[in-house]
Amino acid sequence: MTRVVILLGAPGAGKGTQAANLSTSLGLAHIATGDLFRENLKNNTVLGEKARGFMNSGRLVPDALVLEMLFDRVAQPDCKSGYLLDGFPRTLPQAVALEAALGANTDVQVLNLEVSEESILSRATGRLLCRGCTAIYHRSFRPPVTSGVCDECGGELFQREDDQEVVVRERLNVYHTETAPLVEFYSKRNLLVGVNGEQTPDRVTEVLMSALAAVNSSDNGGDK
Ligand code: ADP
Ligand code: AMP
Numbered sequence: 001m002t003r004v005v006i007l008l009g010a011p012g013a014g015k016g017t018q019a020a021n022l023s024t025s026l027g028l029a030h031i032a033t034g035d036l037f038r039e040n041l042k043n044n045t046v047l048g049e050k051a052r053g054f055m056n057s058g059r060l061v062p063d064a065l066v067l068e069m070l071f072d073r074v075a076q077p078d079c080k081s082g083y084l085l086d087g088f089p090r091t092l093p094q095a096v097a098l099e100a101a102l103g104a105n106t107d108v109q110v111l112n113l114e115v116s117e118e119s120i121l122s123r124a125t126g127r128l129l130c131r132g133c134t135a136i137y138h139r140s141f142r143p144p145v146t147s148g149v150c151d152e153c154g155g156e157l158f159q160r161e162d163d164q165e166v167v168v169r170e171r172l173n174v175y176h177t178e179t180a181p182l183v184e185f186y187s188k189r190n191l192l193v194g195v196n197g198e199q200t201p202d203r204v205t206e207v208l209m210s211a212l213a214a215v216n217s218s219d220n221g222g223d224k
Contacts, residue, residue: 002106003028003082005212006089008182009113011171012124012163014197014204016136018113019086021205026212029078032086035134036069037061038160056161058170060178063093071101082107090179095186110186111208113197117172124168128157142201 005028007015016032023030037055040048047069051061060066070088073079089095102108115123126139132155137144144151162171186192193211197204 002080002103004102004106004108005082005084006108006110006186007084007086007113008110008179008186008192009197010115010117010120010175010179011168012120012127013113013115014123014201015086015113017142017201018204018208019084020136021201022208022212023084025205025209026082026084028081029076029083030086031070031073031079031083031088032134033066033070033088033090034086036073038134040069056167058162058167058174060090060174063091063097066090066094067097070098089182092181092185095182108191109212110192111211112183112186112192112194113204114194115197119198120172121165121168124163124171125165127163128159130155130157132156 003026005022005026007019007022009015016034019030019032022028037048037051041052041055042048047065050065054061066088074083089098123138123141126141128137128139128144129135130137130150130153132150133153135150135152135155136142137150137157144157148157149155150157161167183192183194193214195204195207195211199207
């Protein structure tokens with residue numbers, strides 16, 4: 001049985017922060033489509049050049065480009081027993097394509113991080129990323145020990161171009177029109193669990209882990 005865990009939530013809700021914790025605990029590969037695109041931008045690939053304008057203006061990269069990149073990535077050996085998706089799917093056609101690609105022998109669980117618009121704005125506009133290892137920091141909520149330097153690898157921290165407030169607002173608009181309908185898509189399939197993302201990162205991880213365990217035990221006929 002392949003296990004696929006999907007983290008849904010608005011931009012800045014905490015998906016990447018939680019995915020890093022969950023993928024270690026669950027032993028699943030962490031697949032973040034935003035990180036894959038940023039890697040392509042950094043390496044000036046053809047895909048990166050195609051994606052750049054969409055990303056920097058806060059729009060979504062067209063589905064065909066995202067799907068090709070995603071299916072290439074999950075075909076790698078480290079995804080054989082399962083993977084954790086962060087930032088994918090983001091549109092209904094992406095969700096439909098994923099569903100069609102996953103065999104019946106796949107256990108899919110979807111967790112939706114619920115966070116207010118006010119928190120989204122302060123989280124995204126204060127976010128810092130490491131150029132070296134993609135670790136995630138926040139100027140106020142998770143500052144590095146030494147300003148501008150990654151605690152994990154000593155790499156340089158930077159602010160994402162699309163984390164300027166005007167672009168974050170556009171990304172939120174896009175989230176509401178394109179991505180929010182996925183909550184209903186997965187609720188209808190009885191796969192979705194909503195989690196309060198307005199707690200400390202460690203507390204959110206605990207709640208996500210118990211939500212995943214509860215879904216698994218109810219699938220197996222156990223107590224919730
Ligand atoms: P996403 O992947 O959903 O865009 P991130 O995980 O990158 O979100 O988090 C966005 C910002 O919010 C980061 O700067 C991160 O450090 C911060 N953050 C994440 N989770 C929390 C939390 N529970 N409380 C406060 N800040 C958080
Ligand atoms: P993220 O790091 O998840 O916030 O993604 C950064 C940007 O990459 C998004 O604003 C989009 O432009 C692009 N992107 C990432 N994942 C997807 C996706 N699944 N579909 C379309 N665009 C995406």
